[in-house]
Amino acid sequence: MLKFDSVSIGYHKVPLIKNLSVEIPTGSITTIVGPNGCGKTTLISVLNKSSQLFNGSITLDGEDIYHMNGHLRAQKIAFLPQIREVIPALPVHTLVEHGRFPYLGFSRRLTEEDRRLVEDAMEFTHITDYRNVATDTLSGGIRQRVFFAMTLAQNCDTIILDEPTTFLDLVSQNNFYRMLPILKAQGKTILLVLHDLAKALTISDKLIVMESGAICFQGTPDECVQKNVLNKVFHTSLKTFSDAEGTYYFFE
Numbered sequence: 444m445l446k447f448d449s450v451s452i453g454y455h456k457v458p459l460i461k462n463l464s465v466e467i468p469t470g471s472i473t474t475i476v477g478p479n480g481c482g483k484t485t486l487i488s489v490l491n492k493s494s495q496l497f498n499g500s501i502t503l504d505g506e507d508i509y510h511m512n513g514h515l516r517a518q519k520i521a522f523l524p525q526i527r528e529v530i531p532a533l534p535v536h537t538l539v540e541h542g543r544f545p546y547l548g549f550s551r552r553l554t555e556e557d558r559r560l561v562e563d564a565m566e567f568t569h570i571t572d573y574r575n576v577a578t579d580t581l582s583g584g585i586r587q588r589v590f591f592a593m594t595l596a597q598n599c600d601t602i603i604l605d606e607p608t609t610f611l612d613l614v615s616q617n618n619f620y621r622m623l624p625i626l627k628a629q630g631k632t633i634l635l636v637l638h639d640l641a642k643a644l645t646i647s648d649k650l651i652v653m654e655s656g657a658i659c660f661q662g663t664p665d666e667c668v669q670k671n672v673l674n675k676v677f678h679t680s681l682k683t684f685s686d687a688e689g690t691y692y693f694f695e
């Protein structure tokens with residue numbers, strides 16, 4: 444279990460999140476939603492130290508994950524950030540191999556097992572055909588899949604994805620969302636930040652709703668709908684529609 448206990452988090456000595464506690468259940472899909480600027484990225488990016496922890500503790504299965512050595516932490520939590528300013532001009536397979544770096548020694552020589560995990564990650568994300576293409580020449584959507592493959596090649600039990608579908612067209616988004624239950628079935632814990640509220644309600648086991656640096660709801664999507672949380676936070680009107688295949692959500 445990934446546990447944030449009474450955490451204060453922010454930048455340059457200024458906390459934006461104060462005294463927040465939340466648990467991310469193991470082997471489940473948890474999604475954080477909330478209006479722009481409410482602190483979603485600030486909360487999760489403390490896990491790769493892009494934001495700073497001022498108070499409280501963050502533990503993974505009881506171990507202090509924030510103060511852990513960076514290599515060890517990267518063997519436990521794989522983090523796909525929202526924005527990458529610099530796109531490396533490396534062949535796709537070389538970039539995906541970077542996912543194995545936390546496990547390699549000084550020589551950075553890949554073992555057979557490392558190579559297998561890299562190939563598996565490329566296959567899983569359907570980028571094998573691009574293996575020799577320079578990543579900086581790819582479209583934003585394919586590039587996003589390459590970074591996702593690199594994250595998966597890290598082979599961590601906990602995967603954190605910040606707005607992973609931003610650059611994806613509808614087909615690629617659907618493909619991406621289909622991968623999540625497969626990863627969950629492999630026992631992975633998945634923590635996402637999403638802006639697509641309907642998708643968040645459909646795919647998540649647990650939903651966390653943030654507002655102004657605080658959590659205003661955490662629970663199942665059903666509880667969230669019953670309590671009208673999203674209508675209040677996003678000033679919207681949620682409509683639901685059900686058929687034999689499931690329930691669909693629309694926001695107006």
Ligand SMILES: Nc1ncnc2c1ncn2[C@@H]1O[C@H](COP(=O)(O)OP(=O)(O)OP(=O)(O)O)[C@@H](O)[C@H]1O
Nearest residue numbers: 454455459477478479480481482483484485486636
């Ligand atoms: N590197 C930084 N230094 C200082 N302040 C920052 C930094 N990154 C973000 N902030 C501020 O932290 C606040 C929360 O931003 P954050 O990116 O966590 O929100 P968010 O909920 O993820 O927003 P969005 O939905 O727009 O991605 C904002 O006021 C933002 O300006």
